[in-house]
Amino acid sequence: MSDRKRLLTPYLFVLPNVLIFLIFVVFPAIYGLVLSFTKWDVISDPVFVGLKNYISIFSSESFWDTTRKTFIYVFAVVPWTFVTSLALALLLDMKIRLRSVMRALFYIPSMLSAVVIGVSWRWILGDNFGVINYLLERAGFKSVGWLTTPSWAMFVVILVRVWARAGYYMVIFLAGLQSISSVYYEAARIDGASVWQQFWQITLPLLKPTSLVVVVLTGIEAFKVFDLIVVMTTGGPGKATTFLVQDIYRWAFERGDLGYASAMSVVLLLILGLLTAVQFGIAERGGNAYE
Amino acid sequence: MKKQAAKLLIVLLVVSALSIPALAQKKVLDFLWFSDGVEGDVLKEIIADYQKIRPDIEINVIETPFQDLRIRLQTMIAGGTPPDLSRLVNVGDFAPALLDLTPYLGLEYIDDFVPSTHRNVIIDGKLMAVPVDVTANGVIYNKDHFAQAGIEVPTNPEDVWSWDEFVENLEIVVEKSSARYGLAYDYTFHRWLTILYQAGGKLFTDDWTAMAINTPEGERAIEFFVELHDKEIIPRSIWLGGENPNTLFRAGLTAAHWSGNWMLTNYRDNATHFNWGVMYMPYGKVRSSVLGGKYVASFKDSNHPEEAVEFIKYFTSTEVNAKFNEESLFISPRLDNAQLHYDFGADMFEVFSRELAVSPPHAGSDWAHPFAGRIGDDLRDIIVEALQHKLTPKEAVEKMEQVGNRILDDYMK
Numbered sequence: 001m002s003d004r005k006r007l008l009t010p011y012l013f014v015l016p017n018v019l020i021f022l023i024f025v026v027f028p029a030i031y032g033l034v035l036s037f038t039k040w041d042v043i044s045d046p047v048f049v050g051l052k053n054y055i056s057i058f059s060s061e062s063f064w065d066t067t068r069k070t071f072i073y074v075f076a077v078v079p080w081t082f083v084t085s086l087a088l089a090l091l092l093d094m095k096i097r098l099r100s101v102m103r104a105l106f107y108i109p110s111m112l113s114a115v116v117i118g119v120s121w122r123w124i125l126g127d128n129f130g131v132i133n134y135l136l137e138r139a140g141f142k143s144v145g146w147l148t149t150p151s152w153a154m155f156v157v158i159l160v161r162v163w164a165r166a167g168y169y170m171v172i173f174l175a176g177l178q179s180i181s182s183v184y185y186e187a188a189r190i191d192g193a194s195v196w197q198q199f200w201q202i203t204l205p206l207l208k209p210t211s212l213v214v215v216v217l218t219g220i221e222a223f224k225v226f227d228l229i230v231v232m233t234t235g236g237p238g239k240a241t242t243f244l245v246q247d248i249y250r251w252a253f254e255r256g257d258l259g260y261a262s263a264m265s266v267v268l269l270l271i272l273g274l275l276t277a278v279q280f281g282i283a284e285r286g287g288n289a290y291e
Numbered sequence: 292m293k294k295q296a297a298k299l300l301i302v303l304l305v306v307s308a309l310s311i312p313a314l315a316q317k318k319v320l321d322f323l324w325f326s327d328g329v330e331g332d333v334l335k336e337i338i339a340d341y342q343k344i345r346p347d348i349e350i351n352v353i354e355t356p357f358q359d360l361r362i363r364l365q366t367m368i369a370g371g372t373p374p375d376l377s378r379l380v381n382v383g384d385f386a387p388a389l390l391d392l393t394p395y396l397g398l399e400y401i402d403d404f405v406p407s408t409h410r411n412v413i414i415d416g417k418l419m420a421v422p423v424d425v426t427a428n429g430v431i432y433n434k435d436h437f438a439q440a441g442i443e444v445p446t447n448p449e450d451v452w453s454w455d456e457f458v459e460n461l462e463i464v465v466e467k468s469s470a471r472y473g474l475a476y477d478y479t480f481h482r483w484l485t486i487l488y489q490a491g492g493k494l495f496t497d498d499w500t501a502m503a504i505n506t507p508e509g510e511r512a513i514e515f516f517v518e519l520h521d522k523e524i525i526p527r528s529i530w531l532g533g534e535n536p537n538t539l540f541r542a543g544l545t546a547a548h549w550s551g552n553w554m555l556t557n558y559r560d561n562a563t564h565f566n567w568g569v570m571y572m573p574y575g576k577v578r579s580s581v582l583g584g585k586y587v588a589s590f591k592d593s594n595h596p597e598e599a600v601e602f603i604k605y606f607t608s609t610e611v612n613a614k615f616n617e618e619s620l621f622i623s624p625r626l627d628n629a630q631l632h633y634d635f636g637a638d639m640f641e642v643f644s645r646e647l648a649v650s651p652p653h654a655g656s657d658w659a660h661p662f663a664g665r666i667g668d669d670l671r672d673i674i675v676e677a678l679q680h681k682l683t684p685k686e687a688v689e690k691m692e693q694v695g696n697r698i699l700d701d702y703m704k
Contacts, residue, residue, distance in 0.1 A: 042369045043388045127528035128471070128544060148532035150679070237531035238675040253362040254668055255698075256384075 029269075036263035041256040053263035062239075063247075063264070067271075069154075070243040074222040076158045081218045082211070084166040089173030090203075103170075110168035118231025121160050122147065150240035153233050157241050161228065165221070169214050176210030177203070212283045216276060223272055244268050318595050319349045320375040320602065323364060325357040328556030330424075330619035337615060341605055348598055350376075361664075373590035375599040382412055382420040382586050383661020390589040392418045395600040404624045407582055407652070411659040420588035421607045422624035424616055427643040428485045428581040431540070431554060432547040433470065434566035440467035444570040448645045454489070454515055457573035461524050461546060470546040473524035475536035477550050480667035481658060483674060484581050485549070487512040488650065491576035494657040494695075501699065504670075505692035508576065513677050513684035515575065520678050530678055551583070552643045555620040555636050569639040572646060580646035582655035584624060622647075666698045 036053055040046035057063050092103050109117065124131050125146035133143035146152050184202045193201065204211075226245040229235060235242035235250075242250075248268070252261035322338075324331060331354060338350045353374060355363050361384070367373050368388050379385065392400070398418050401409055408422040437444060442460050445451045452460065461473030476482065484494065492508035495501070519525045526545070528534035540548040541562050547570070548554070558567060572580065587606060589599035605611055609627050616623040617631050622643065633640060657663065670691050677687040 042365045043385055127532055127534060128526065128539065129534075129542075145527065145532070148527045234533045236533055236675070237527075238679055238681075239672060250668070253365065255665055256361075256365065 032262045032265055035259055036266050038259040040258045042258060043256075046259065049259065053260045054267075056260065057263055057267060066239070066242055066244055066247045069241070070223065072154070073158060073225070073241075073243055074219060077161050077222040078215060078218045080158065080162045081165055081169060082214055084162055085169035085214065086173050086207075086211075088166060088170040089177055090199075092170065093174060093177045103174075106170055107167040109164045109166075112164070114164070114227040115231050117160065117164050118228045121156070122232050125156055147233055148237050150237055153237055153241050157229060157232060160232065161222070161225065164228070165218065169218065172214055173207070173210060176207045180206045208283070212279065216279055219275060219279070220272060223268070223275075317347055317349050318598055319351055320595055320598055321351050321353055323353050323355060323360070323367070323374040323377040325355050325360050325378060327357070327553035328619060329560070330556075330615070330621065333615055333618045336618075337606065337611055340611075341602060344605075345601075348602070350602065368590070368592075371592065373592050375593040375595050376587060376589055376602065378423070379420060379586045379588055380583070381658070381661070381664040382588060383414055383659070384664050385588070386414045386419055386661060388590055388592070389419045390591050390593060390596055390599070392421070392589070392600060392603070395597070396421075396604065403626055405626060407655040408584055408624050410656050411584060412586060414661070420586035421603055423585050423587050423607060423612070424619070424621035425624045425647075426551050426553055426583035426585070427622065427647045428482060428549070428551045428572075428583070429643055429646060430474075430547050430549050430570050430572050431558065431567060432570045433540070433543065433545070434568055436464050436468040436470045436543070436546040436565075439469070440464040444568075446571075448571055448642075448649075451571040451578065452573040454573050454575050458519070458522070458524060462522070464546040465524075468546065470544065472526045472539070472545045473547065474519065475539045475545040475548040475550075476519070476525045476529060477536050477548075478530050478533070478671075480671040480674075481581065481583065482549060482551075483512075483516065483671070484654075484657065485572065485579060486516055486575070488579035488581065488654045489572070489575035489577060490515065493651075493653040494663070495653075495660055497653075499660050500703075502692045502695040504695065505688045509688040509691070510684045511575065513674065513687045516674065517677055517680075517684065527678070530675055551581075552620070552622060552640070555639060559620070559635055569636075569642045571642060577651065578646070579650040579654050580643070581658065582647055582650060583658060662699060662702050665702065666695050669694050669698065 035046065037048060037050060038046035039049045039052075088106055092099055092106070123129065125133075127133060127143065127145060127148055130143075130146070132146065137143055144152060146156050180203065184206070185198055188198050188202055224245055225243060226249065229241055229243060229246055230249075233241045235246050244264070245268070248261045248264045251264060252258050322334075324334060331352070335352060338352065342348060342350065360378075360380075364373070364377060364385065368385075373388060377385075382389070396418060398413070398416075400421070401412060401418055404422050405425065408425065412418060412420045412422060432444060440463050442464055458473075464470055465473050487494065487504070487509060490508045490512040492506055492512055493503045496503045520527055520530070526534070526539065529536050529539070536545075536548060536550070537554070537557065539545045541558070543565055549572075572578070587603050589596060589603065593599050606615070607625075609625060612623055612625050613628050613631055615621070616628065617633055620633060620636060620640075622640065623629070623631055631640075673682065673687050673690050673694065676682045676690075677684060682690060
């Protein structure tokens with residue numbers, strides 16, 4: 001193969017992926033940025049309004065309320081998912097009976113679509129037709145407004161999210177756990193370290209790269225949550241579980257203001273970018289546990 | 292064997308070649324449609340009849356759920372591929388993209404339709420759509436629950452219940468029957484407007500430039516609605532939990548359903564295990580229903596505007612419109628179809644018609660406002676805040692006025 005061909009070949013292999021990325025991600029993102037400076041209802045022509053959309057967003061009480069609720073959701077989902085998936089991974093890394101079956105069972109929810117999960121849990125938790133309330137009433141208790149009380153609604157959307165995704169991150173942690181050499185544990189046992197000490201001094205530090213991946217991915221996923229919320233609570237009761245992405249959707253498709261919705265998308269992108277940068281910054285400052 | 296295969300291939304090629312000219316001559320019109328009941332099936336029969344008269348036309352019905360109509364239509368228009376025809380509930384919302392029908396049908400075409408529909412379809416002096424059916428809000432009730440409780444609903448339109456009597460009687464029905472709740476109430480701003488009008492209030496000023504809801508009547512409407520929820524006459528799971536009111540009524544959990552005439556075919560076909568009917572709605576300060584409607588329109592960027600208009604003319608003609616409304620159990624907007632012959636529920640239509648006849652004019656004109664659909668969701672969210680007691684009724688109507696005026700100013704610039 002000539003030198004020129006050898007140089008070009010790798011680029012040709014990645015070209016389809018790059019094209020897809022450009023067409024479906026980069027160009028729409030640039031177009032969205034341009035739209036964010038306009039007022040456009042799709043039906044008429046866009047009208048340039050400069051920074052008006054951004055000024056409206058940052059002076060909107062509703063935006064800050066939605067952002068606050070989104071952060072509450074994210075800061076609940078991320079640690080819960082982390083702890084639950086790590087605990088499952090630690091348990092299912094041990095040599096116990098039916099380990100493979102249990103791994104598969106915990107993984108199954110992550111294979112279901114968010115719509116299926118949302119509809120199923122909506123039926124389980126429904127006020128009048130829900131299984132949980134039926135059992136509560138049969139046991140002589142009062143039914144609970146799982147989806148009609150703001151605080152309970154927030155709790156159940158967090159709980160269902162953790163239930164749905166813990167299995168997926170359990171698999172990532174399992175891979176991380178299996179990459180830790182047993183030599184460290186043997187040495188620790190010889191030195192008389194307890195199980196807790198082994199976990200805090202060996203497992204957790206050596207899982208740092210995996211942990212960073214899990215935290216970043218769960219954080220981004222949690223910020224982008226949409227389908228599960230729409231199906232389970234439609235953002236209600238009232239707007240108790242309306243988060244940023246759903247608000248963007250409402251502005252774009254229900255209120256018909258694509259300019260404003262695009263500006264909100266840009267703001268969300270900046271928030272996600274900032275948080276990701278912070279996470280990587282913290283991770284790098286921590287360094288490798290055994291350097 | 293090979294010779295036979297070759298012969299078959301030649302025959303297939305010849306048949307395909309012969310069909311190409313036929314296909315090429317047929318014009319295919321896309322018709323975006325949503326259904327509340329069986330009207331989609333009725334439409335398909337009408338289209339089949341039309342295609343016999345016009346074999347050069349093929350109409351492709353694109354069915355979409357009602358809640359997705361706006362989004363789907365927006366996307367099609369934004370992509371430069373609007374349908375040739377669409378069923379609409381708010382014509383003004385899409386007016387800039389619609390085909391002006393005036394050059395084709397003349398403005399006088401609308402004279403054959405009830406005057407209350409004119410403001411919905413004539414925008415800036417142009418005919419932008421044609422009414423297909425008229426809707427009326429109303430209360431459908433479970434006769435068995437009421438009978439079990441020994442309560443008789445009013446049958447004399449001159450002597451209907453007041454709001455207080457309505458609540459009182461629903462409480463008795465819940466106490467003495469197997470109904471868990473008194474009333475399922477649709478989670479839409481349009482349905483809530485019935486209460487506003489019954490309280491003597493209105494949504495917009497007559498010139499449509501500002502909100503007119505911040506009045507003692509508006510406040511009373513919110514107060515009454517909150518009361519219905521606080522007393523659990525209406526289950527909180529609908530407006531606060533997104534539960535389907537149709538499901539609650541069909542399951543016999545509620546004694547009544549505040550909805551409209553479009554539900555009749557649904558309950559005729561699906562609520563077969565109990566007896567039900569339509570009752571006269573209560574009055575607050577006045578009696579009122581809400582006049583709504585469905586319209587058919589074409590689009591500026593349609594590939595077949597003439598053919599689309601021809602179908603609109605056919606679909607809204609006296610006979611075809613009568614067939615559509617009789618078989619779908621809807622009310623016709625045509626003046627010459629005032630007395631239709633329904634196979635089912637003729638007495639129920641009598642109730643709906645009488646309710647519409649006593650409704651104030653703004654019960655029809657408010658919802659004709661081009662931006663009524665766009666502010667509806669925001670105003671509904673404010674009602675939910677009142678239901679959660681985050682706002683008093685007074686604060687709620689003040690906020691509705693503020694939010695509504697801001698949106699109107701924004702869109703009318």
